[in-house]
Structures are given as structure tokens and as C-alpha cells.
Amino acid sequence: MDGGRAKGKDQGVVDGVAAMAHCYQEFNPKAYLQYNYTPPRADFSRADSIVPWKLGCLHRAFTEGDVGGETLVDVGSGPTLYQVLSGCELFGRVVLTDFLDVNRRELRRWLREEEGSFDWTPYLKHVCKLEGRSPSAWQEKATRLRSVVTEILPIDVHQPLPLPLGALPTPGADCLVSSFCLESVSPDLASFTRALGHMSGLLKPGGHLLLIGALGESYYMAGPGVRIPVVPLDEAQVCTSLRENGYALIHLSTYTLPPDMRVGVDDVSGIFFVKAKKM
Numbered sequence: 001m002d003g004g005r006a007k008g009k010d011q012g013v014v015d016g017v018a019a020m021a022h023c024y025q026e027f028n029p030k031a032y033l034q035y036n037y038t039p040p041r042a043d044f045s046r047a048d049s050i051v052p053w054k055l056g057c058l059h060r061a062f063t064e065g066d067v068g069g070e071t072l073v074d075v076g077s078g079p080t081l082y083q084v085l086s087g088c089e090l091f092g093r094v095v096l097t098d099f100l101d102v103n104r105r106e107l108r109r110w111l112r113e114e115e116g117s118f119d120w121t122p123y124l125k126h127v128c129k130l131e132g133r134s135p136s137a138w139q140e141k142a143t144r145l146r147s148v149v150t151e152i153l154p155i156d157v158h159q160p161l162p163l164p165l166g167a168l169p170t171p172g173a174d175c176l177v178s179s180f181c182l183e184s185v186s187p188d189l190a191s192f193t194r195a196l197g198h199m200s201g202l203l204k205p206g207g208h209l210l211l212i213g214a215l216g217e218s219y220y221m222a223g224p225g226v227r228i229p230v231v232p233l234d235e236a237q238v239c240t241s242l243r244e245n246g247y248a249l250i251h252l253s254t255y256t257l258p259p260d261m262r263v264g265v266d267d268v269s270g271i272f273f274v275k276a277k278k279m
């Protein structure tokens with residue numbers, strides 16, 4: 001109770017979202033990259049490593065022939081670029097987005113080839129191999145990526161209009177990709193579903209959504225002592241949220257973490273990959 005009045009549902013929503021935003025003030029991009037995007041989770045010599053699985057899903061989804069257009073938006077990019085390594089070959093305009101300036105600055109560091117940026121070379125080489133190209137084509141891919149990433153924008157999926165007005169052409173993006181964002185920024189399942197709806201407002205009807213997320217995760221570490229709560233999801237909840245937001249599911253696949261991929265930085269049990277179409 002606040003001042004003797006029962007808090008309305010809306011106030012509860014505002015408080016939950018504000019609490020999540022507060023958690024993210026301590027997000028440490030370098031630590032996050034170290035925890036999740038280096039071996040064993042990013043071990044390209046292991047068929048059962050998480051990152052090669054994600055890159056394989058993205059490669060297949062982008063190269064089946066039904067996805068295309070001008071604009072690809074990545075929602076909640078964080079400090080990572082792997083999400084668009086396949087998509088960058090299909091779209092003339094790739095928009096990266098994140099809630100935090102520290103992450104947007106980390107992305108710019110790589111795009112501008114500045115000192116101290118994360119080394120995405122193994123990822124570029126792996127995706128070139130998936131594309132049937134020589135791994136030595138990784139520099140071409142890096143050049144392509146740098147040429148099509150036109151903006152790195154602030155975003156808030158809890159706002160009905162998550163991006164600055166005018167950021168996208170009127171019909172919306174041709175394709176959205178988002179990974180580990182919605183469930184790790186929402187206080188509960190209802191908020192996750194609402195945020196999916198807000199995000200979908202960025203996508204044109206008939207456009208495609210590629211969504212990667214955590215299953216059964218209740219927290220993750222975003223730096224030493226920085227523990228961020230996560231909405232624990234199961235596949236059925238993901239499918240229900242998609243349906244409630246007007247998506248037709250095209251494909252859902254899941255990955256179950258082997259014991260040695262559980263490295264103490266979260267309690268995630270599985271990963272889902274969704275390809276869906278906005279009806």
C-alpha cells in the first residue's frame with residue numbers, strides 16, 4: 001500500500017519496469033561478452049556449443065528464401081553483433097538498438113575498428129563457412145556488415161513506440177531479430193507479452209521475426225555482483241505470447257544446455273529459436 005491507497009495494476013507495471021531499468025544501470029558489456037561469447041559457450045570446435053547452434057539457426061532462417069527486403073532491425077542488441085552476421089547479406093539497412101549507451105558505444109567501437117573492441121573474427125569465419133565461403137572471406141563479411149549498419153539507436157521495448165519517432169519507414173521493418181532481450185528485461189510474463197507487442201509494432205505486416213531466448217532462466221549475471229532477474233519461460237508460453245501478438249509460427253527449435261555449458265553465470269536450462277511471420 002502506498003499512502004493508504006492500494007496500488008493499481010498500472011502502478012505495479014510502472015514499478016516493475018522501473019526496477020528492471022535500475023538493474024541494468026550496472027550492466028557490464030565486457031563481462032557479459034566474456035561470460036557468454038567466449039568458450040565454452042562460444043567454442044566453434046564443438047558441435048554442441050551454444051553459439052554455433054544459434055548461428056546455424058540464424059543462417060538457415062535467413063537463407064530459406066522467404067526473408068528479405070530493405071530493413072532489418074535487431075532489438076536489444078546489447079554489445080553483440082552475431083545476430084546479424086547472416087542477415088547483413090540480405091538487407092541494405094541494418095539497425096542495431098539497445099537500451100544502454102554503454103552497449104551502443106561497444107557496438108560503435110567494433111564498427112569503427114577502434115582499439116579494445118570485442119573480436120568477432122571467429123564468428124565471421126564460422127558464418128562464412130556456413131555460407132559455403134572460404135573462412136578467409138571473413139574480411140569481406142566484416143566490410144559488408146560495416147557498410148549496412150546504418151544506425152545504432154536507443155530502444156525501450158516497454159514503450160508502445162520503442163524507437164524514436166521516424167526511425168523506421170512507415171510500413172515498418174521488413175524483418176526483426178531479437179535475442180535474449182524480452183525475457184531478461186521484463187518483470188513478469190504479462191510484461192514480456194506486452195513488450196513483444198510493442199516490438200511487433202516495428203515490423204510491417206507479413207514481415208518476419210527471428211526470436212532467440214532463454215528457457216527456464218530466472219536470473220543472469222551481467223557483471224561481477226550484477227544479478228539481473230529473468231522471466232522463466234517455457235515453449236508453450238513463448239508460443240502463446242506469439243499467437244496473442246498476431247504471429248504465425250513458422251519454426252521453433254530448442255537447445256538443451258549440456259552440463260559443461262552451465263558455467264555459473266545464469267540458471268538457463270535451454271534456448272529457443274523462433275521464426276515467425278506477422279499476420
Ligand SMILES: C[S@@+](CC[C@H](N)C(=O)[O-])C[C@H]1O[C@@H](n2cnc3c(N)ncnc32)[C@H](O)[C@@H]1O
Nearest residue numbers: 076077078099100155156157179180181184185
Ligand atoms: C541479455 S542482454 C541480450 C544482448 C544480446 N541481444 C545477446 O544476444 O546477447 C539484454 C539486453 O537488453 C537491453 N535492455 C534492457 N532494458 C531494455 C528495454 N527496456 N528495452 C530494450 N532493451 C533493453 C540491455 O541493455 C541488454 O543489452
Ligand SMILES: O=[N+]([O-])c1ccc2c(c1)CN[C@@H](CO)C2
Nearest residue numbers: 036041050180184214220266268
Ligand atoms: O549461451 N549463450 O550463448 C548465451 C548468450 C546470452 C545469454 C545466455 C546464454 C543466457 N542468459 C541470457 C540472459 O537472459 C544471455
